[in-house]
Structure formats: C-alpha cells, structure tokens
Amino acid sequence: MSFFLVYSIVLMAGVFVLLGLVLFAEYRKLDELESYFSENEKVRRHKRFWGRNQPIDRFHRMGLMIDFLSMPKTHIKAGLVTEAELASVPIALRRWALWPYRMTYVWIVACIICEIWFRW
Template identity: 30%
Template structure:
C-alpha cells in the first residue's frame, strides 16, 4: 500500500476532492452573481430569507456567496423552515427549477468533495503515511 502513496495516483486521489469541492463552490459563486436577485425576488414574504439578507447583505463578493449558499441549503431542505413559519411553501415551489437543479448539483459537489477528503485522510492515517 505504501507504493500507492508514493505514486502519481495518490497525488490525483488527494487532489480530486479539492477539484470537486471547488467546482461546487464555483457554481454557487456563479449563481451569486447571475441568479441571486431572482432568488431573492422569489421569496418576498419569507422571514428567513429577509433575515439572511439583512445579516449578510448582497453587495460584496463574500456576502453574495454566503447568502446564496445559505439560501441554496434552505431551498433544498425547506421542510423545517416551513414548519417553523420562516418560509412560505408557495414561494419555495415557485423557485425556478433550473436554479434549484444548479443548487442541488453545487451542494452535492461540495458534499462529495468533503466526504472524499475525509475518506482520503482516513486512509492515509490508517496506512501510517
């Protein structure tokens, strides 16, 4: 097994989660500039969205990125927020499907990248390298 960790395969194996996670983050960044205004217009009466907008703002790179990623997480898993009355169920349904699909892909890329990285570090620790 130590031969593997000294090969180029190991380099690519350890680089892959960063590439995958970066693609997900890049998708969220693109949505922050292309689709954030449309996303915010979709949720005019949702308390959670308005609170996040006040907390993070929507003018700078960092604030737009954080706001978009938090809204993506809520749009993908809205049930808890709907039960608490923080999101309007009709507004969640009105979110354009192409945006919701991009959000889903971006979050899965980030999740897979993180899971792969944890697996790779665990394997590296187990082999003693």
C-alpha cells in the same frame, strides 16, 4: 503513476471546479432566487443585514436560500416560508442552488478518505 497520485490530482482539481460552481451560484443565481421570496420577511431582514454585496454577505444570503430549499417542510412548519413561495421556484434554479453545495459534502468525504489512505 500510482492510483493515490491520480486520486489526489482529481481531488485537487475538483476543489477548483466546486469553487467555480459555488461562486457562479452566488453571483449569478442568488438575485434571481431571492426574487421569488421578495415578500418574505425573513429574506428581506436577512438581505437588509447582509446587503453590502461582499463575498461573505452573498454566502450568508445564499445559505438562507439553501436552508429553505433543502429542508422545506421544517421551514413551512416554522412559518418562515410558504408552500406557494417554494413552489414558485423553478426546478432548474433549485438545482443550481443546491447541487454545488451538496457536491462539496461529497468532496469533504473524499478528502477524509484521502487523508486516511495517505496515513495508511
């Protein structure tokens, strides 16, 4: 068995693991995460617009939370969120929100490497 085949199998299995983690974060952790920003006007407006609980709605609402947690200084400076709101989010919940999406970036780079390797 070649190393490329093993790499491809691991890469394809990884997509299902990442999909499961992202869906778990969106369906189990999103409401808890939004509860820490219940007084935030941007979050309330975003939840009102994307509030039908469809997968695309949860994706966009989770995207706002990830923006807040991944670049806090930018959003504090813009006045969209306060330091107290960000400090109130537990570190474990931050990890559940951020790491599945960060791992998808690693997976995308691995796919690009796979494609270059296949064409070589």
